[in-house]
Amino acid sequence: xxxxxxxxxxxxxxxxxxxxxxxxxxxxxxxxxxxxxxxxxxxxxxxxxxxxxxxxxxxxxxxxxxxxxxxxxxxxxxxxxxxxxxxxxxxxxxxxxxxxxxxxxxxxxxxxxxxxxxxxxxxxxxxxxxxxxxxxxxxxxxxxxxxxxxxxxxxxxxxxxxxxxxxxxxxxxxxxxxxxxxxxxxxxxxxxxxxxxxxxxxxxxxxxxxxxxxxxxxxxxxxxxxxxxxxxxxxxxxxxxxxxxxxxxxxxxxxxxxxxxxxxxxxxxxxxxxxxxxxxxxxxxxxxxxxxxxxxxxxxxxxxxxxxxxxxxxxxxxxxxxxxxxxxxxxxxxxxxxxxxxxxxxxxxxxxxxxxxxxxxxxxxxxxxxxxxxxxxxxxxxxxxxxxxxxxxxxxxxxxxxxxxxxxxxxxxxxxxxxxxxxxxxxxxxxxxxxxxxxxxxxxxxxxxxxxxxxxxxxxxxxxxxxxxxxxxxxxxxxxxxxxxxxxxxxxxxxxxxxxxxxxxxxxxxxxxxxxxxxxxxxxxxxxxxxxxxxxxxxxxxxxxxxxxxxxxxxxxxxxxxxxxxxxxxxxxxxxxxxxxxxxxxxxxxxxxxxxxxxxxxxxxxxxxxxxxxxxxxxxxxxxxxxxxxxxxxxxxxxxxxxxxxxxxxxxxxxxxxxxxxxxxxxxxxxxxxxxxxxxxxxxxxxxxxxxxxxxxxxxxxxxxxxxxxxxxxxxxxxxxxxxxxxxxxxxxx
Amino acid sequence: xxxxxxxxxxxxxxxxxxxxxxxxxxxxxxxxxxxxxxxxxxxxxxxxxxxxxxxxxxxxxxxxxxxxxxxxxxxxxxx
Numbered sequence: 063x064x065x066x067x068x069x070x071x072x073x074x075x076x077x078x079x080x081x082x083x084x085x086x087x088x089x090x091x092x093x094x095x096x097x098x099x100x101x102x103x104x105x106x107x108x109x110x111x112x113x114x115x116x117x118x119x120x121x122x123x124x125x126x127x128x129x130x131x132x133x134x135x136x137x138x139x140x141x142x143x144x145x146x147x148x149x150x151x152x153x154x155x156x157x158x159x160x161x162x163x164x165x166x167x168x169x170x171x172x173x174x175x176x177x178x179x180x181x182x183x184x185x186x187x188x189x190x191x192x193x194x195x196x197x198x199x200x201x202x203x204x205x206x207x208x209x210x211x212x213x214x215x216x217x218x219x220x221x222x223x224x225x226x227x228x229x230x231x232x233x234x235x236x237x238x239x240x241x242x243x244x245x246x247x248x249x250x251x252x253x254x255x256x257x258x259x260x261x262x263x264x265x266x267x268x269x270x271x272x273x274x275x276x277x278x279x280x281x282x283x284x285x286x287x288x289x290x291x292x293x294x295x296x297x298x299x300x301x302x303x304x305x306x307x308x309x310x311x312x313x314x315x316x317x318x319x320x321x322x323x324x325x326x327x328x329x330x331x332x333x334x335x336x337x338x339x340x341x342x343x344x345x346x347x348x349x350x351x352x353x354x355x356x357x358x359x360x361x362x363x364x365x366x367x368x369x370x371x372x373x374x375x376x377x378x379x380x381x382x383x384x385x386x387x388x389x390x391x392x393x394x395x396x397x398x399x400x401x402x403x404x405x406x407x408x409x410x411x412x413x414x415x416x417x418x419x420x421x422x423x424x425x426x427x428x429x430x431x432x433x434x435x436x437x438x439x440x441x442x443x444x445x446x447x448x449x450x451x452x453x454x455x456x457x458x459x460x461x462x463x464x465x466x467x468x469x470x471x472x473x474x475x476x477x478x479x480x481x482x483x484x485x486x487x488x489x490x491x492x493x494x495x496x497x498x499x500x501x502x503x504x505x506x507x508x509x510x511x512x513x514x515x516x517x518x519x520x521x522x523x524x525x526x527x528x529x530x531x532x533x534x535x536x537x538x539x540x541x542x543x544x545x546x547x548x549x550x551x552x553x554x555x556x557x558x559x560x561x562x563x564x565x566x567x568x569x570x571x572x573x574x575x576x577x578x579x580x581x582x583x584x585x586x587x588x589x590x591x592x593x594x595x596x597x598x599x600x601x602x603x604x605x606x607x608x609x610x611x612x613x614x615x616x617x618x619x620x621x622x623x624x625x626x627x628x629x630x631x632x633x634x635x636x637x638x639x640x641x642x643x644x645x646x647x648x649x650x651x652x653x654x655x656x657x658x659x660x661x662x663x664x665x666x667x668x669x670x671x672x673x674x675x676x677x678x679x680x681x682x683x684x685x686x687x688x689x690x691x692x693x694x695x696x697x698x699x700x701x702x703x704x705x706x707x708x709x710x711x712x713x714x715x716x717x718x719x720x721x722x723x724x725x726x727x728x729x730x731x732x733x734x735x736x737x738x739x740x741x742x743x744x745x746x747x748x749x750x751x752x753x754x755x756x757x758x759x760x761x762x763x764x765x766x767x768x769x770x771x772x773x774x775x776x777x778x779x780x781x782x783x784x785x786x787x788x789x790x791x792x793x794x795x796x
Numbered sequence: 797x798x799x800x801x802x803x804x805x806x807x808x809x810x811x812x813x814x815x816x817x818x819x820x821x822x823x824x825x826x827x828x829x830x831x832x833x834x835x836x837x838x839x840x841x842x843x844x845x846x847x848x849x850x851x852x853x854x855x856x857x858x859x860x861x862x863x864x865x866x867x868x869x870x871x872x873x874x875x
Contacts, residue, residue, distance in 0.1 A: 146856055275824035282817070282846050306821045310849040340842075373851055373858055375841040404851045406842050407821045500827040559824035638826065 066632050066757040067575050067642045069679060070536065072745050076602065079537045081684035085528045085542065086521070090297065097297045098269040099329055101256040107136055109159035109318060109328035111311050112170045113152035113337060117401040117713025120178040121146045121155070128172035129158050134165025137318050138173065141310060147180070149372035150403045152337025157314045159326050182713040184400045186344050187241060187368035187778070192398040198367070199374045199397035206488020208389040221392060223767060228361035228390055232352025236426045241346035241778035242761060244369065245704040246336045248723065249410065251299025253309060253339045254329030257316040264291045264316055268308065269329075271301035272559035274518035277552040279308035284316055284752055293552040301522050303407030304340035306559055331396040334717040340406030344368040345415035346778070351388075353427045357438035359383075359445070362391035366419060371402040381416025384762075385493050386424065387447040401713045402706075407561060409696070410754035418761035418779055420544060421490040425766040426775060429474035435489055435766060436467055448493045450650040457652040457674040457739050461489070464672045465654045465736050475773015482662040484671065488766025489654045492758035496563035496677070496751035497647030501572035502555035503581045503634045505534065509627065511619035513538060514546045518554040523686030523692065524565045526751060530573050532681055537577035539601035540618060555633065563751035567645035568636065570681060574644055576634025583632065583640045587624040588616050641770040646747040650741040651675040653759040656732075661790060664783030665767055666702055668732030671760070673785055676739040678750035683738055690756045705780050815864040816872040817846040817853075829874060 070078060088332040089095040121142050129138035137159045142148065148155070158169035176506075183195045192198050211220040229235055256267040264286065270276050278288040297533075298305070299710055315328035330339060347366035353359045362383050376397035383391065408414075419728050428438040439457060443451045462468065470487055506514040515534045519526055531545040548554060558568045581601055588606045589596035592614050600609045607615030636644075656669040671694050680686050703724040707716045717723050736756075761779050768786070769775045776789040814829075823829065843860055845853045847870070850868045853859050854870040865871060 149852075279819070279846060279849060283849055303821070306824055307819065307844050307847045313849050370841065373842070374860060377842075404842060411841075499825050558827070559821070561821050561825050564825055675874050 067578055069574070069644065072742060075530050075536055076539070076540060077541070078681055079423065079683065082528060082532060082542060082682050084525050084685060085531055085547070087326050095297045097251055097299050097636050098255065098267050098295060099251050101267040101327065103258050103325040106256065106325040106327055107161065107314055107322065108163055109156035109157050109326050110166050110170060110331060110333060111328070112158070112173050113334045114148040115151065115152045116148065116177055116179060117182045117184065118180040119148050120180060121148065122176035122178050122724070123404050124156060125174040126156060127171040128174060130163060132169045132172050134162055135160040135169035137322050138169060139314055139318055140399060141314055143381050150338070150401050152334050154334070154338065157311060157318065157328065159318045159322065182401045184402055184708040184713045185710050186400050187346050188399050189367050189396065192367070196777070197399045199399065200381055202395045204379050205392040207377055208722035225361055225390065225392055229350060229352040229363070232360055233355040234430050235350060235352045236423055236430055237350045238426055238775070239330045239346070239777050240419045240422050242344060242404070243779065244341050244344040244414050244706045245700050246341040246723070247302060247304040247339055247406065248336070248705050248725065249300030249302060249304065252332065252335040253305060254327070254328040255312040255315055256325060256327040257312070257319040258325035261649045262290060266291060266293050266312070266316065268293050268295055269298050269305060270295050271298065271305045271520055273520045273550055273552055274556035275306070275559050276308050280313065280316060282702065283313045291552070294470060295520055296499050296550040296552060298520060298522060301560065302399060303411065303561060304411045306407070306561060307567040315499065319484060333718045336723060337653055337715050338403045341371065341403060341634065342408035343370050343375065343377060343405045343415065345419050347382070347419040349423050351423055351427065355431065356441050357427045357431055357433050358441050359386065359388045359424065359427065360390060362388050364392070365394040365396070367396040368415070369398040369400045369402065371400055371404040373404040374399060375405070377413045377415045381412045383420035383423070384413070384416035385446050385448070385491055386442050387445050402708060402715070405689045409679050409757045413492060413754070413758040414492065414700070414761055415489055417490055417492055417758050418765065421762035422765050422768050422769070422775065425488065425769060427631055429769065432473050432729050434471055435487070435770065436462060436471070439489060439491065448648055448650065449649070450493065453676055453739070454491055455648050457650065457676065460737055460739065461652045461654045464737060465656065465670065467654060470656065474770050483658050483660050484771040485656065485658045486767045486769070486771025487654065487656055487779065488763050488768070488770055489652065490759040490766065491650065491652050492755055493648065493650050494758065495647045496565055496567060496649055496754070497546065498567035498571040498636055498645035498749070499558035499585045501557040501568035501636050501637055503569065503572040503576040504555050505576040505632050505634065505765070507580055507584065507622055507625065507630045509622055509625045509629065511622040512546070513540065513544060514548060516548040516554050516573065517557045517569060518552055519549045519557040519565065519569050521549065521559055522565065522753070523561040524560065524689065525682060526565055526569060528685060529566050529681045530569050533570050533573045534577050537574060537581055537601070538618065539603055539605065552602040563753040563755065565753065566681060567749040567751045571636035571644045574634070576632050577638060579634060580630060580632040583630060584621055586750060588621050591616065591624060615624040643748050645749045646678055647750055648748050649676050649678065649752065649755050650793045651755050651759065653763045655773060657767040657772045658763060659768055659786060661772070664786035666781050666786065667696055668730065669696065670733045670735065672735045673756050674737045674739050675752060676744050677752040678747045679745050680738055680740055681749060686738060686752060687736050689752055691734055693756035694734045694736070694760065695726065695731055697757050698731055698764065700729070700780060701761045701764040702726065702780050705782070811873055812859055815868070816874045818859065818861065818864045819844050819846050827872070
């Protein structure tokens, strides 16, 4: 065993911390990499599902007989039974498998279903309507005040009076309404699987961010044990939080495959994908905040609501207000139930909404006082909830330089105009946990010097293979190309699902541990051969040598030949809170945006977007920056374009197609500048992760920039041209 | 439970065990059966049933920590 697990001291690493291309980049770029959608075993059938056309109904009858008469259809299978209640449009009712796409499409059309329509509610932004329709859940309340209520006081009455007093004594009060609409998951590769039986054992090629956790999810509904199922996901075309579960349509694909004795591929059509495979909850807020003349918030009082869709929930009150934590605050959260598909985790659950609903209010304080937003954010840093005040301050300074903030700044609505076009700056800050979760890695060293790292992880876009190879190669003093990485099978040692920004910390932990333990065993053999103490040996440049005496050394291959005839296999295990300094949690970040807004058309154009982000020790800055670029684009997308549009009468999702669900094009993105903040204090914390954090702030950042340009708040995201024009028209009437 | 009755849902009783088949994102990240207790941040509140792989359980009712408890017909206790 290694004496102590550690990372190389700063400045001594050969590979870690330097930019590297993805080791699977060429395979992905050339089509050699096989995604779930590409898997096509011989004699495979194609399958699709029939989604319910109604947002709320009862199934009176299902008749599949017509489908199975369609030439080319091999099997139709019901997924609902008579009497079932369907709570949202697109929920799968039946599946059809056939020889071709055309046959399956005809088969789906031939299914006859009788429905009994039920009442519909989808207006999640309208709290009064939700209350009238009895679609609100029990409110969650949380009040924290600096002044304690007397023992005999009515606490609610005391809070009312205390908050009223604090607001009255404030130099400035902002009363605002803000919000952020539901957006849906839009993975390039939709949800689905190809299921192939081998006797009584199932091989499931599943698009998943949870390789180690999905075999059991297939097994239970199929009456198998987890050991009878192998889940394989070599490459995934996006997950973002929506692909942790197996889903009933994939289980149905496995059932059909078993029944017909042929492999079945069932991937969701885009419209069903958007209607049923997960979305991000909405959030709307009414808030009153009081601040002093410097913009420091003294009291926060808010009520927010939103929907998880057809299940109960909403944005957690713990993120209200976001990052900032004034000493006097009262939050009330109300969940709303709608006839829309249930939400699933969407990259940083709760945080983008918390940010977009509250850091805009802080910016409105700056606007009302005529102060620089930068100064107001800076002055409120002493109230941040995560003890990262100094980190934020340093990141703000870097971001401001990259944006040239001080030179470009003007008070809200007071900038020069070029015709109808005005420009503005905005900023926001964010936080996230991340860190390592349980993970196991097997390191295999072969007597010929070959090295393999094997674990049941997945690459959700994090560059997982590359990071595992880097950690392994660094430990053994080998080039990156010397390490083979095996991930993507549930038969490999279990590793955490990719969610919560934990993947890189988790796999780095278990891999470094395994590699250091394995190296110790190799070093013992080399020490004996060279007649030296094992503690004096270092692995570097393809050799194991006595530190400071390169003459006493063996090449890596010669060292591995000492293993004899059989490979050495060492398991590295990381359990949560097993802290030896390889990973930690909690990161921060600062973002700034520069926009142009055309007051005649309402169109917002991104000019520049700056992101400064800490993430602990950075294994591969190139893939880390890649994640940040992706987050910026995703953030610009939900700030300006993405929006689920529902028909309030029928509950139908009106823009559930890739052509109608608007995403940005390259020309909509502008210049993106990313900067990793990694001083010694961050490096020494170990690996944390950054999948989520950089996607949190864009909504508030861009909204604040638009407000700075116009001098008018566009209250709800996305900031569509219509909403911009509506906000300007409303301001003119006041 | 009909959709219009969800607003009457009571708070979960402290320490009340959830069904063995309850699943959520946080469970697969932390490895814990109850990630709400262990670490709230990685979860998102979205739950599903391991038996149905859907947000509706075998009884066609919602899967939710506060409902998937011992009073429900499809409830299976965790050892």
